[in-house]
Amino acid sequence: MLNFVIHTVKMYLTLLILLVTLTNVYCVSDEIKELMNNLHKTCVGNTGVDEALIVNANKGQFEEDEKFKCYTRCIFDEVGLFDDDNKFDVEGAIAMLPDEMKDTILGSVIKECGASCTLFYIITTEI
Structure with a gap:
């Protein structure tokens, strides 16, 4: 069960990172692309992360x-x-989930683990 949760969280993290780093997607408005690009630039600048690690994460390869x-x-x-x-x-994390995901195991994990930082621990230690 925990492996399923970790896999699901990784999937959403991958999607989040992918959305942040994609700037040439035609179905995304220019305003959203600019916001995502600024978010990416801010976080790269703040952390000094190697861009190759982000590219790999977009492929599901977490290091x-x-x-x-x-x-x-x-x-x-x-x-x-x-x-x-x-x-x-x-509550903010749950609000960001698609409606069909709010009452699933991912929504439950966020509710149960979020306040104790366990969810963030899983995200950062299992990737």
Whole structure:
């Protein structure tokens, strides 16, 4: 069960990183592309992560790298998934899920693990 959850979280993290780094997708408005590009640039600048690690993550190949972990954390911070007290915003994360996912195991894991930072721990230690 935990492996399924980790796989699901990795999938969503991959999608989030992919969305942030894609700037030439035709179905995304120029405004959204600019926002994603700025988010990517901000987090790369803040962390000094190697762009190759992000490219690999877009392919589902996650590497054990502290700067990459900081990059993923930066993305979560920038999209508002952590509050001013450095706590994971459970309700914000659930609100970002597609409606059909809110009552699934992923939504349950976010509710159960989010407040204790276990979810972020899983994301950063299992990739």
